[in-house]
Amino acid sequence: MAIxxxxxxxxSTKKYSLDSGIPPIVGKLxxxxxAIFAILMPFLFDPxxxxxxxxxxxxxxxxxxxxxxxxxxxxxxxxxxxxxFFALGxxxxxxxASGFFADANVHIGVTGFITNIPGIxxxxxxxxxxxxIVCMIGGVIIGLxxxxxxxxxxxxxxxxxxxxxxxxAVNGDQINLPFGESAKLTAGxxxxxxxxxxxxxxxxxxxxxxxLFQFGQLNLRPxxxxxxxxxxxxxxxxxxxxxxxxxxxxxALREDEVAAASMGVPLVKTKLYAYAVGAAxxxxxxxxxxxxxxxxxxxxxxxxxxxxxxxxxxxGGLGSVWGVVxxxxxxxxxxSYLIPDIFxxxxxxLFGLDFELTDLGFGIxxxxxxxxxxxxxxxxxxxxxxxxxxxxxxxAGETSFEVRT
Amino acid sequence: MSPSEAADQSARKAKDEDVLKPRKRVELAPxxxxxxxxxxxxxxxxxxxxxxxxxxxxxxxxxxVIGPNGAGKTTFFNMLTGxxxxxxxxxxxxxxxxxxxxxxxxTRMGVARTFQNIRLFGxxxxxxxxxxxxxxxxxxxxxxxxxxTPRVRREEERVREIGREILAEVGMPKSSFDQLxxxxxxxxxxxxxxxxxxxxxPRLLLLDEPTAGMNPNESHQLTGLMRKLRDExxxxxxxxxxxxxxxxxVSERVTVLDHGIKIxxxxxxxxxxxxxxxxxxxxxxx
Numbered sequence: 127m128a129i130x131x132x133x134x135x136x137x138s139t140k141k142y143s144l145d146s147g148i149p150p151i152v153g154k155l156x157x158x159x160x161a162i163f164a165i166l167m168p169f170l171f172d173p174x175x176x177x178x179x180x181x182x183x184x185x186x187x188x189x190x191x192x193x194x195x196x197x198x199x200x201x202x203x204x205x206x207x208x209x210x211f212f213a214l215g216x217x218x219x220x221x222x223a224s225g226f227f228a229d230a231n232v233h234i235g236v237t238g239f240i241t242n243i244p245g246i247x248x249x250x251x252x253x254x255x256x257x258x259i260v261c262m263i264g265g266v267i268i269g270l271x272x273x274x275x276x277x278x279x280x281x282x283x284x285x286x287x288x289x290x291x292x293x294x295a296v297n298g299d300q301i302n303l304p305f306g307e308s309a310k311l312t313a314g315x316x317x318x319x320x321x322x323x324x325x326x327x328x329x330x331x332x333x334x335x336x337x338l339f340q341f342g343q344l345n346l347r348p349x350x351x352x353x354x355x356x357x358x359x360x361x362x363x364x365x366x367x368x369x370x371x372x373x374x375x376x377x378a379l380r381e382d383e384v385a386a387a388s389m390g391v392p393l394v395k396t397k398l399y400a401y402a403v404g405a406a407x408x409x410x411x412x413x414x415x416x417x418x419x420x421x422x423x424x425x426x427x428x429x430x431x432x433x434x435x436x437x438x439x440x441x442g443g444l445g446s447v448w449g450v451v452x453x454x455x456x457x458x459x460x461x462s463y464l465i466p467d468i469f470x471x472x473x474x475x476l477f478g479l480d481f482e483l484t485d486l487g488f489g490i491x492x493x494x495x496x497x498x499x500x501x502x503x504x505x506x507x508x509x510x511x512x513x514x515x516x517x518x519x520x521x522a523g524e525t526s527f528e529v530r531t
Numbered sequence: 532m533s534p535s536e537a538a539d540q541s542a543r544k545a546k547d548e549d550v551l552k553p554r555k556r557v558e559l560a561p562x563x564x565x566x567x568x569x570x571x572x573x574x575x576x577x578x579x580x581x582x583x584x585x586x587x588x589x590x591x592x593x594x595x596v597i598g599p600n601g602a603g604k605t606t607f608f609n610m611l612t613g614x615x616x617x618x619x620x621x622x623x624x625x626x627x628x629x630x631x632x633x634x635x636x637x638t639r640m641g642v643a644r645t646f647q648n649i650r651l652f653g654x655x656x657x658x659x660x661x662x663x664x665x666x667x668x669x670x671x672x673x674x675x676x677x678x679x680t681p682r683v684r685r686e687e688e689r690v691r692e693i694g695r696e697i698l699a700e701v702g703m704p705k706s707s708f709d710q711l712x713x714x715x716x717x718x719x720x721x722x723x724x725x726x727x728x729x730x731x732x733p734r735l736l737l738l739d740e741p742t743a744g745m746n747p748n749e750s751h752q753l754t755g756l757m758r759k760l761r762d763e764x765x766x767x768x769x770x771x772x773x774x775x776x777x778x779x780x781v782s783e784r785v786t787v788l789d790h791g792i793k794i795x796x797x798x799x800x801x802x803x804x805x806x807x808x809x810x811x812x813x814x815x816x817x
Contacts (some may be wrong), residue, residue, distance in 0.1 A: 392636075
């Protein structure tokens, strides 16, 4: 005499599927084509021209966004303080690969004129590992107090953590470290500059015209390829993690914490893994950007940076690796190429306006975001599971359509 | 069982132990209780949801908790699985005090559950759901997952294989293994939830109203499944159920809660005749 539950008939009306309908071979070929184009692209542009510079920045943002996507997209933990890891990664370079600690005289794996400069100078690859470790520790520290919190509260705590790091960065020139007379924590808004260039243990293909792997301000191509390599490695890592035991646990946790815990998924550990992985990836990008810009300046670590990266993730498609890549490229290029470089060329009096279009940068930016969110709320390249969650709620009438006043 | 089958099984067991986390089986003396709940009490603010319940779950048994809506049955369940920490009292599982232990640790020790309002991971397939259930049996960490070492690869494969076996065991058709959980019919969702719980290889399975929303035929099948699981998997089942037919049919012992208090306990037939129980369900007579 069981009573039929009203939800009994509900599911059969619509079948959801994770299959996007695109055969895997098409996806693989598309990836291959895009990868080859990306590798050869620098030859199409002037090695010191603006677009090369914008592309390198865009690639650094792709890494950043992929890292944030692990936290927000995979594990569903809203993080508004991601700039903290940009800062920690950048300071790892400032500390371990510059003349900042002038009392020290440590050189590890570096060659050339740098060996004559005091300070700590480690090879960039070592600094990358250091940045990852520093950021992972930072990620765990930010993670621990948020573990008992949910949703919006996590966002507030992470936001505060980002601000704390920024305040430390700004005022770090007042903080003395216990070693050496002049050793400070940071250089505040004056910035630590210059920072060592990347040196890779690669044969320098000695074509004097190209100098393929000589990092420098006059040849941006090696920076580009290095950033691209980091993007590929990051992609590999996040995809492997997504399709693993840990990735499953993240989805479970995101969908239903109570059920996940009851199935034996340790909430604390699983969340901390997400924070640590996301932080480490952010640190890689931060370290790269510091070295590329050759400065570590406290002014770089603003709250708006966190929002910018978050916008990339959401615009591209929360949880969708490829979407996040698209979102990051798009927003970064709009921000650093389209608005300043292209709109500047629009004549001032074209629309009878009394100001330059570039002055409207943020307005244009916001408008584009708004359009995308209205037309495609699940992002440009939606993650299937997220999309189903979203549509399932709408199908089930769980939105507030009925609320009329 | 033929000798070759036995050899097969022991070979598979060896393979299992190689890939998945070895499970230390705590042996209890015959007749010792699997779980012992002493004076469990849960107070929310001024409301006493569960009051001073002492309860024993024997090994290899099916016992039920019944009671009108709001009697505190689910709160009681949540205490046993670690979701709530008891305000007072003690819970002993396999001879160990597990009062206030985290849910994932209790699950690892061998308590698994289903939920009254199904809580499957909707956008995961039936098989993936069962694979999450095996989380405690797996070892793959961050580095192993990134590098996808042969060991991690074998583990994934094995977990997938076991997932299919368990789904088949609870009677899911092969064609639904890769269906998303939200696409499944209500009865199938219930079945997948049981499969997911079984995946952690529990000694104690807690079923929270498993037949809710099922037709009599499906309920009957489920009763059969419960008996089969108890006998073949050597586990105990604690059942919360509204369907009296199922309760009377399957349980060896029934406990009745009302307003958080245990008002009766005993064999199904005895409990049914108990005036206190009749009163709780139907109101005071006369």
